Every structure is written in C-alpha cells, then in structure tokens.
Amino acid sequence: MEKFVGKYDEQLEKTFAAVTTHVESKWPIAKQSGRVTVSCTSSSYGIKIYKAEGEFDMSPKTTLEYIIPGPTRIRKHWDKTVKEWNVIETVSESSIVLQSVTKSAAWGLISSRDFVDLIRWGSNEESGLHYTCGMPYVAI
Numbered sequence: 001m002e003k004f005v006g007k008y009d010e011q012l013e014k015t016f017a018a019v020t021t022h023v024e025s026k027w028p029i030a031k032q033s034g035r036v037t038v039s040c041t042s043s044s045y046g047i048k049i050y051k052a053e054g055e056f057d058m059s060p061k062t063t064l065e066y067i068i069p070g071p072t073r074i075r076k077h078w079d080k081t082v083k084e085w086n087v088i089e090t091v092s093e094s095s096i097v098l099q100s101v102t103k104s105a106a107w108g109l110i111s112s113r114d115f116v117d118l119i120r121w122g123s124n125e126e127s128g129l130h131y132t133c134g135m136p137y138v139a140i
Contacts, residue, residue, distance in 0.1 A: 005091060005095070005118070008118050008135050011047075011135060012120065012133055015047075015049055015133065016124060016129065026041050027039035027040070027041050027051060028040065028041070030050070034054075035054045035055060035056070036052055036053070036054040037052070037053050037054065038050060038051070038052050039051045039053070060123070060130040061123070061130070063130070064121060064123075064130045064131075064132065066078075067132055068119070068121045068132050069082070069085060069098060069100065069119060069132075069134075070085055070087060070096065070098060070119070071085040071086065071087065080103075081102055081103060081105075082101070082102055082103070083101045083102060083103045083112060084099075084100075085098060085099065085100055085101075086098070086099040087099075088116065091118070094120060094121050094122045095118065095119065095120045096118075096119050097117070097118055097119075097137050098116070098117055098118075098119050098134075099114065099115070099116050100114070100115045100117070101113070101114050101115075102114075102115075115136070116136070116137045117134040117135060117136055117137055118134065118137045119132065119134045120132070120133050120134075121133070
C-alpha cells in the first residue's frame with residue numbers, strides 16, 4: 001500500500017502543477033449546465049484532467065463535502081449513477097480505497113461496472129485549490 005500511495009502522491013503533485021500552470025485557453029469546455037462549467041485538458045504525462053467551476057452560496061470546504069464520494073458522504077444522496085460504495089481501507093483522514101459499483105445505463109445496454117480507486121481530498125493553500133482526486137487502485 002505504501003508504494004502505491006507514494007506513486008499516487010507523485011501523480012497528485014504532477015496534477016497540481018498542470019492545473020496551476022495551464023492558462024484558461026488550454027481548458028476547452030467539456031460541459032456547461034446551470035451555474036457549473038466543466039473543462040478538460042490533457043496533461044503532459046498522458047492523463048485527462050477535469051476542472052469544475054461554479055459559484056455557490058457556500059464555502060469551498062462545504063462544496064467539497066458535497067463531491068467527496070463514499071457511503072457516509074453527502075454525495076450518496078445526489079449521485080444517482082452509483083449503486084453501491086464500500087470503503088475497503090481508510091488510508092488517512094483524507095484518503096480512502098473505495099469500491100464503487102455503478103448502475104446499468106441506457107436500458108441495460110451499458111452494464112453495471114465495478115471500480116476500486118484511491119480517493120484523496122483536501123485543499124492546497126498556496127493555489128487556493130480545493131480538490132478531490134481518484135486514481136485506479138492497483139496493488140503493487
């Protein structure tokens with residue numbers, strides 16, 4: 001687990017660097033709905049990074065509480081795509097290994113899927129970034 005978390009931390013630092021150094025023009029809009037805009041860019045190390053922006057009448061910390069996944073989190077009340085969440089391991093106060101089982105979609109044409117991810121959330125005080133990040137968990 002420690003080796004995987006170390007690799008995850010390395011990826012997280014690369015992601016922070018990519019998010020804080022990309023200029024707005026490099027973030028094409030992927031979707032807009034109401035007061036939320038989701039943009040997506042590809043990083044120099046081959047993964048897509050999504051950024052959601054919006055103005056809400058609550059603090060960034062409270063907003064973050066609404067998007068952190070898990071069976072005891074607020075998100076379970078509004079994310080209708082997930083059938084089941086199971087915390088496999090609590091790594092730290094802000095990191096868990098989480099199993100997510102999605103519901104089938106499109107009248108059963110897309111079957112239910114099962115994911116195991118390391119999820120981490122928090123704030124980066126230097127950039128003012130509040131984040132939740134997931135990375136597929138692979139035992140190494």
